[in-house]
Amino acid sequence: MTSVVLESVSKVFNAGRADEVTALTGVDLTVERGEFVTLIGPSGCGKSTLLRLVGDLIQPSTGTVTVAGKPAHTARADQEYGIAFQQAGLFEWRTVQRNVELPLELRGTGKRERRDRAREMLELVGLGDFAGHYPAQLSGGMQQRVAIARALAVHPPLLLMDEPFGALDEMTRERLQDELLRICASTGTSTIFVTHSIPEAVYLSDRVVVMSARPGRITEVVPIDLGPRGEATRQSPGFFTGITKVRRALRGDAVPAGATS
Amino acid sequence: MTTAVDPVVAADPAAPVIRRRGRPWLAVLPPLLVGVAGLLLWEAVVTVGRVAPYVLPAPSAIGEQFWQSREVVWRTGLASGENALIGLLVGAAVGLLAAMVAARFAYLGEVSIPVAAALNALPIIALAPILNNMFDSTSSVPRRLVVAIVVFFPVFVNALRGLREVDPIHRDLMASYAASGWTVTRLVRLPAALPFVFTGLRQASSLAVIAAVVAEYFGGLQNGLGSRITSAAANTAYPRAWAFVVGACVLGLVFYLVALLLERLVMPWRRV
Numbered sequence: 001m002t003s004v005v006l007e008s009v010s011k012v013f014n015a016g017r018a019d020e021v022t023a024l025t026g027v028d029l030t031v032e033r034g035e036f037v038t039l040i041g042p043s044g045c046g047k048s049t050l051l052r053l054v055g056d057l058i059q060p061s062t063g064t065v066t067v068a069g070k071p072a073h074t075a076r077a078d079q080e081y082g083i084a085f086q087q088a089g090l091f092e093w094r095t096v097q098r099n100v101e102l103p104l105e106l107r108g109t110g111k112r113e114r115r116d117r118a119r120e121m122l123e124l125v126g127l128g129d130f131a132g133h134y135p136a137q138l139s140g141g142m143q144q145r146v147a148i149a150r151a152l153a154v155h156p157p158l159l160l161m162d163e164p165f166g167a168l169d170e171m172t173r174e175r176l177q178d179e180l181l182r183i184c185a186s187t188g189t190s191t192i193f194v195t196h197s198i199p200e201a202v203y204l205s206d207r208v209v210v211m212s213a214r215p216g217r218i219t220e221v222v223p224i225d226l227g228p229r230g231e232a233t234r235q236s237p238g239f240f241t242g243i244t245k246v247r248r249a250l251r252g253d254a255v256p257a258g259a260t261s
Numbered sequence: 262m263t264t265a266v267d268p269v270v271a272a273d274p275a276a277p278v279i280r281r282r283g284r285p286w287l288a289v290l291p292p293l294l295v296g297v298a299g300l301l302l303w304e305a306v307v308t309v310g311r312v313a314p315y316v317l318p319a320p321s322a323i324g325e326q327f328w329q330s331r332e333v334v335w336r337t338g339l340a341s342g343e344n345a346l347i348g349l350l351v352g353a354a355v356g357l358l359a360a361m362v363a364a365r366f367a368y369l370g371e372v373s374i375p376v377a378a379a380l381n382a383l384p385i386i387a388l389a390p391i392l393n394n395m396f397d398s399t400s401s402v403p404r405r406l407v408v409a410i411v412v413f414f415p416v417f418v419n420a421l422r423g424l425r426e427v428d429p430i431h432r433d434l435m436a437s438y439a440a441s442g443w444t445v446t447r448l449v450r451l452p453a454a455l456p457f458v459f460t461g462l463r464q465a466s467s468l469a470v471i472a473a474v475v476a477e478y479f480g481g482l483q484n485g486l487g488s489r490i491t492s493a494a495a496n497t498a499y500p501r502a503w504a505f506v507v508g509a510c511v512l513g514l515v516f517y518l519v520a521l522l523l524e525r526l527v528m529p530w531r532r533v
Binding site for chain 1: 428430431433434436437438439440444448449452453455528529530
């Protein structure tokens, strides 16, 4: 079953004006259920725009976006996806627990179930002991984990992540990558992940979608097959082959015939 | 997993930590000393320089008058305090509601800020004599109305600024939850605006007392601190006039401190 389908999608900002910008053009992309897909490309290639289109935070100029078998707008109204950004964007006036509860609250979930579910999610990201803290009391990495717990709280079939680890240090980043993979595997969540980092894209993904700018479009889709990830994966030849492939695709070089999988 | 993590160590060192408690007198002592030194200097200047009491009475004379008239100061202070409080509550409530409506409808917000700023520049206290004539002389309404109008603007302008500044990530998040309109106002705009609202309330709390006292200078019911200041001054009883000014000062300080305390109680996340 497919999780997300984009068909000949384009997005033009400020259409018909002097500052008209074609952010995306001719995008066709399908994300299967449980699949982890990463969008990578230079600044201005429209990867965040693409993510926001899937989330129905903006609407396409042409083409259709289908999420969980419904139009993107209906999917958003049904909270079919969870979303996390580069900044955690926690509500500073709510405790960690109540931050995670918010999406459930807006769904009309009962108080008891809300509490239990938030607890469960906080345990999942390893912050069970911090439920009563305010966001200001947590480090950046911990805040980001709360944001991920919040995105997962409604058990969405789809997770949208816009450079969620971009502002973190390398060690925290690698730890959270492993946590994210573990969570996605255990919940069967499909994920669309935006990043600038080639190693991050290769490590996390089943497929890396390489994009280029002016106008933003998909230039290549690189499949990655590294099996279950672990510490050894980051040192494995397959990992480095993947990195090389993605780097070449980003440069726009022709991939040598022998290197294609 | 993280069960053994010490929250204090794990938390970001740059994040605000719980403020050290104990020895609060260390924070109070320096300003207190400066205040006492100022009073002593004042006393010395008046005594040594033979300053006439109608120019500037000595603090000891004012203190003496304050003690002698303490019952009247208390009674009139209560009357002025009641006027200031009622006016403050009404003005702040209306200011906050108006700001919520103006923030909810973008166009209203654009239009109302310059209008509010212009009205705020008017000396609203000048309305007092007009209002006094609109109601009969035993009514407390005119003074409270003046207070409410004076209070309205700082609360409205500050609250509106806070309500309009929504973190773009919060806006996207609420959109992703399919929440809109008043739900966003209630769950995001209002709590995010609280620091702004309290900045407005702190300004308003002092203004409320000033307005309640000064409104009495222009007639109307004469049972507050303002009427005592004018009548004492008219009778050349300057130290007594000053004693009532001190009373008004204390009342203003009480209002300000209560607003400050309320701010800390309402926003516990700002104390961590």
